[in-house]
Amino acid sequence: MQLVDFDFKLPDSAIALRPASPRDSARLLEVKAGEPLADRHVRDLPDRLRAGDILVLNDTRVIPARLKGARLRGDNQTQVEATLHRRLGQDAWSAFMRPGKRLTPGDRIVFAPLYPEAVLPGPLEANIRAKGEGGEIDLVFDLSGAALDTAIAAHGAMPLPPYIAAKRGEDERDRADYQTVYAAEDGSVAAPTAGLHFTPELFARLAERGVEMAFVTLHVGAGTFLPVKTEDLSEHRMHAEWGEIDAATAQRLTAARAAGRRVIAVGTTSLRLLESAADEAGVIHPFCDETAIFITPGYRFRAVDGLMTNFHLPKSTLFMLVSAFAGYGAMREAYAHAIAAGYRFYSYGDASLLWSAA
Template identity: 45%
Template sequence: MFSLSDYGYDLPAELIADRPVPERDTSRLLVLDRRKGDVAHRHFKDIKNIFQPGDLLVVNDTRVIPARLHGVKATGGRVEILLLDYVGGCLCLEREGVFQCSCLVKASKRPAVGSELFIGDRIRVRVESLERDGSAILSFHTEDPMPHALLDAGSLPLPPYIERKEENPDDAIHYQTVYASRQGAVAAPTAGLHFTDALLGELRTKGVELRHLTLHVGYGTFAPVRVEDIRSHSMHSERFEISEETAEAIYRAKAEKRRVIAVGTTCVRTLEYAAIQEGGLKPGAGFCDLFIYPGFEFRVVDAMLTNFHLPETTLMMLVSAFGGYDHIRKAYQEAIAERYRFFSYGDAMLML
């Protein structure tokens, strides 16, 4: 279970969801019993009958920013910029008066340090340094209010496997969770895309407690694992924050032996990372770089909602650790046979 090839599978291309279902909570739901490996087929709105009074549901309230910027070099050549650390840029702006952060730059030739790029006629960009991992540190300059100028100029960075010939303006709505509030992610925490305000209201009425945390999903979520022995993989880090209210709610739930249900791999990683720090799970902020693969001991999360993930990714390794390697293999095979929709805009899985 430590070989990269252990996490591969064959997926028919037509099962990759390139657009959402018309109504969020009508997506399908595969329910996996983590102990027995049994699988049941439901619809997402059925969770109101599966969750129990007293369950604590933890969601990630990060909001995807329009992080993809198109511009030109001083020579006129086209360039594409992807903001990797929007929050870091905002903090730099507060400290030093300039928006500067890590970015990916796509061009026919990599711009040199000190060169300038232009986004429209309002934003000038300077290349401050080139990093070993292929990223670049860029500073952004404009007479307009920053960072709003960047958000106005950018477009939503849909996952690379969503290939469309036409832009869909509805993505600005559908590629955000209904509770997204804190700007900073370059990818959506996709397990949460299935919730509607009405469904969340029904869960609260039933007695399910809802709490938020923040983990700003980074581009590293799409980064391929390039080592055959997965234990040698270096995990990317992402900014997170856990409020005092959320930390206290989790502490109470665990003490009272109530279920903690994490919505998505981002919540799982954040909660488990916080739990293994000195002193245990506490409110605070920092960078999460926890890599979860089979053999990991879960301390906080009792159940998990997630989507179906790309093969040979750290996300597949995490769900295999939580659901059981053999159970996940079986569940994915059944999902393919039953024609479930895969990846960000696809169907969901609940592991109990």
């Protein structure tokens, strides 16, 4: 299939700039082969699941990864902006930077605090170590480990997706809104957005229903926002992201599916990690590595029966993934219905509950 096969027209008015409140009041479109599309709400999720189902959630925490500062080269200064993408070490990050073409290895970057009047732990400065073919820039900071994390938190802003940031600035509300209530492991520069709909009350009702939870970690990189630039999808290369599934969770999920119980991924990040860890027989193995899995129609899913996910960009790798999972025709129909029915799209938007077409 070609890139154009995943295009569709979306009105700007469909892009959600703020989340639903309360979180579980967002709409939920259920898509199941052989059944009509069903308009529901996230709070209805316990009624759509059954005892013994396992929801797999990504417990990554979004860091304030968007930094502004200046490139110093002699007496010259150029304003720059960096979005941290992937941690390379205790003192190093890969980042996407603007204006990237003007930056070269050896340049010194001094980042400005988000709130100049705040009491800060110290300056945040780095040297450019290298530039990658994909536009990434490797930054080596003067600080390391926990001290670097603290400085980034003090200097950085939440990295809102470009389609939101183009319409409004980040504010204090986003520090809470753009984070799941169960976030635990620092490292993402984008939220696992399907998880934003969950509340403590919804978790309690799911537990009463007999639905179980399992937590995995995949640190979402800024590459999730990059457009596909090749018309031939076989030529597209995903940016790698780091993930982990511990041995106990892997064994529990494999045993559940072997017993005929359903595994439902909350978000495409959870799904991509589970599929990266599963072998051809569907056994999910412990995983602690990077994954660059790219899922398009024709892929045979091995580890997941259901998927809860938000509505994605035209021509995006995530729309390709959901088309592979629930069926290309079914997702074209579902997205057309969602647009006509006024569903809210993208990170702060509504959700869908998809069942495998296999």
